[in-house]
Amino acid sequence: MQNYIIRVEEAVQKYRDRDGQMRTVLNNINLRVRRGEFLTVVGPTGCGKSTLLRLILGSEVPFSGKVMVNDVEVKEPSRDRGIVFQKYSLYENRTVRENVMLGLELEQFTIFEPYFRPIKCRRKRKEFREKADIYLERVGLLRHADKHPHQLSGGMRQRAAIAQAMVMQPEVLLMDEPFGALDIGTREAMQVFVLEQWQKDHQTIIFVTHDLEEAIFIGSRIVVLSQYYSDDDGGSTTTHGSMIVKDVQVPWPLPRPTDVKHTKEFNELMMSIRREGLDPDYLQNIKDFDLSHEDAAWWNGGMGWAN
Amino acid sequence: MSLFKVNAKPSINAGRILPLLPFIICIVAYIITAQVRHDENPKDKLVPTSKQLIDGFRRSAFEEDRKGEYRLLVDTIASTKRFAIGVAFLFLGVIIGLNMGMLPYFDLVFYKFFLFFDKIPALAILPILFIVFGLGEVSKIALIVIGVMPTIVLDTYLRAKAVPREQITKALTLDASHLEVMYRIVLPKIFPKVLETIRLNFKAVILFLIAGESLAATAGLGYRIFVVRRYIAMDIIIPYVIWISFLAFLADLAVRIWIRKKYTWMDK
Numbered sequence: 135m136q137n138y139i140i141r142v143e144e145a146v147q148k149y150r151d152r153d154g155q156m157r158t159v160l161n162n163i164n165l166r167v168r169r170g171e172f173l174t175v176v177g178p179t180g181c182g183k184s185t186l187l188r189l190i191l192g193s194e195v196p197f198s199g200k201v202m203v204n205d206v207e208v209k210e211p212s213r214d215r216g217i218v219f220q221k222y223s224l225y226e227n228r229t230v231r232e233n234v235m236l237g238l239e240l241e242q243f244t245i246f247e248p249y250f251r252p253i254k255c256r257r258k259r260k261e262f263r264e265k266a267d268i269y270l271e272r273v274g275l276l277r278h279a280d281k282h283p284h285q286l287s288g289g290m291r292q293r294a295a296i297a298q299a300m301v302m303q304p305e306v307l308l309m310d311e312p313f314g315a316l317d318i319g320t321r322e323a324m325q326v327f328v329l330e331q332w333q334k335d336h337q338t339i340i341f342v343t344h345d346l347e348e349a350i351f352i353g354s355r356i357v358v359l360s361q362y363y364s365d366d367d368g369g370s371t372t373t374h375g376s377m378i379v380k381d382v383q384v385p386w387p388l389p390r391p392t393d394v395k396h397t398k399e400f401n402e403l404m405m406s407i408r409r410e411g412l413d414p415d416y417l418q419n420i421k422d423f424d425l426s427h428e429d430a431a432w433w434n435g436g437m438g439w440a441n
Numbered sequence: 442m443s444l445f446k447v448n449a450k451p452s453i454n455a456g457r458i459l460p461l462l463p464f465i466i467c468i469v470a471y472i473i474t475a476q477v478r479h480d481e482n483p484k485d486k487l488v489p490t491s492k493q494l495i496d497g498f499r500r501s502a503f504e505e506d507r508k509g510e511y512r513l514l515v516d517t518i519a520s521t522k523r524f525a526i527g528v529a530f531l532f533l534g535v536i537i538g539l540n541m542g543m544l545p546y547f548d549l550v551f552y553k554f555f556l557f558f559d560k561i562p563a564l565a566i567l568p569i570l571f572i573v574f575g576l577g578e579v580s581k582i583a584l585i586v587i588g589v590m591p592t593i594v595l596d597t598y599l600r601a602k603a604v605p606r607e608q609i610t611k612a613l614t615l616d617a618s619h620l621e622v623m624y625r626i627v628l629p630k631i632f633p634k635v636l637e638t639i640r641l642n643f644k645a646v647i648l649f650l651i652a653g654e655s656l657a658a659t660a661g662l663g664y665r666i667f668v669v670r671r672y673i674a675m676d677i678i679i680p681y682v683i684w685i686s687f688l689a690f691l692a693d694l695a696v697r698i699w700i701r702k703k704y705t706w707m708d709k
Contacts, residue, residue, distance in 0.1 A: 191610065191614070193606075211610050211613035212614065212616075213615065213616035216614055217610065217614050219607045219611070221605075222605040222608050222611070223611055225608065225630060226630070226706050227704070236615055237616060240616045240617045240621055240625070241616040245620055245621050245624060282705070282706040283706075284706060299614070302614075302615060
């Protein structure tokens with residue numbers, strides 16, 4: 135069991151909509167993630183992929199079921215799960231370096247310590263500064279360390295956000311559409327960049343995106359979350375909530391050259407995901423899901439889910 | 442003629458001269474009015490000539506009165522002290538608003554209360570303040586605090602609420618405690634905006650200050666205006682009004698410069 139850093143067990147999430155009705159967003163999600171895995175989550179708009187990420191992050195708790203990180207149930211966000219959002223990851227009142235140092239300061243200083251023990255804190259800050267600079271060097275922002283976020287381009291801001299999360303060396307790095315607001319060129323450069331970072335310390339990463347090509351290219355394992363499926367209970371796609379309809383290993387070893395995007399196999403994988411996960415008119419039966427990844431939970435012939 | 446065009450681009454010289462125009466018009470109109478009235482009745486008290494105004498200011502500022510004090514100085518010190526204490530209390534309002542905005546239970550307990558409290562016209566309860574706190578300094582400060590603090594509380598509350606949820610979550614993943622989220626993440630972020638609100642409320646502070654002084658005080662800018670009113674001493678009142686406005690303008694300017702120099706990242 136210790137192999138799995140994250141275990142999501144029969145997680146269901148429901149929200150109350152405007153009419154006061156409960157609406158199921160996630161239906162019975164089972165997911166196990168190994169240490170060092172680069173998992174991408176993809177799915178159509180409104181399928182709840184960000185919800186799944188927030189469950190793992192702990193900013194939401196599931197309606198039923200549970201989320202375990204290192205065999206401890208997740209209750210609220212904590213320092214072992216770092217996060218990079220599409221926006222608002224950086225604090226605009228701090229410089230880039232201060233943003234990266236922030237986590238170290240919050241971890242090691244209590245709230246009033248800088249006022250009562252200024253000498254100790256000044257010495258510590260020097261250490262933090264050196265550590266922050268190592269990470270800024272890594273993301274290529276050392277030259278811009280004294281700028282405020284508003285002076286950076288979108289890509290630079292996301293790199294700073296990644297450094298800000300990575301400096302804490304969290305057990306898991308969660309990324310919620312981190313490149314969603316970037317133009318294509320920057321986006322591809324950032325994908326390569328994240329893969330490089332992952333190679334350096336094989337951090338467990340969960341990467342949510344709506345871009346199919348990105349999801350396949352960047353991940354070692356891909357999970358497709360979708361509300362477009364049929365089950366024998368006859369629930370409709372708008373009410374029964376999303377499930378994991380596909381959970382497969384991405385066949386090419388990481389890191390992979392960008393050329394892989396143009397191969398036949400890559401395109402076939404894209405086509406099958408598009409059909410099984412993203413096409414509202416193609417409703418795959420719950421028994422036919424392609425859950426071929428070795429860690430996937432599979433449908434046990436009407437007996438329930440087997441982990 | 443580009444006077445009524447939204448995309449007009451005034452020249453640099455226009456930028457220098459035009460802002461002065463309304464001031465000049467007002468001053469000239471005043472001088473003419475005073476002249477006309479004094480031609481008719483040399484003893485006119487309502488619109489003193491500029492010479493009389495300057496003389497009035499000189500007597501208040503540079504001549505000792507019967508008690509051997511420089512009145513303008515004494516009044517300015519008394520009023521500034523009250524103003525400063527009042528403004529200091531407004532920062533207490535910032536703390537209250539921050540807690541309300543960040544902690545859902547504080548929100549539930551205090552928000553509706555402050556919303557109602559904010560609607561109480563402070564001047565209407567001035568008699569109560571005088572009865573409860575007496576005629577001393579406490580009731581004057583209390584008037585300022587009761588009159589202005591709810592606005593500051595509610596403004597801080599709304600600004601704290603408007604901080605993106607992501608930034609709060611992010612702070613928790615960076616090992617911030619809940620107290621640190623409030624005081625090390627959110628407060629520094631909203632502080633310049635809050636300062637801006639406090640600055641815009643200087644006017645309300647001064648309003649309540651003068652209202653309090655006019656009813657019970659032994660010194661103060663507002664007190665003086667209301668005392669000399671009995672003698673229709675316009676040559677004192679008008680310089681005092683200009684002096685108060687000038688001080689208020691300076692206080693406002695100081696905070697504006699503070700914000701612009703220290704918080705370069707704001708509004709970006």
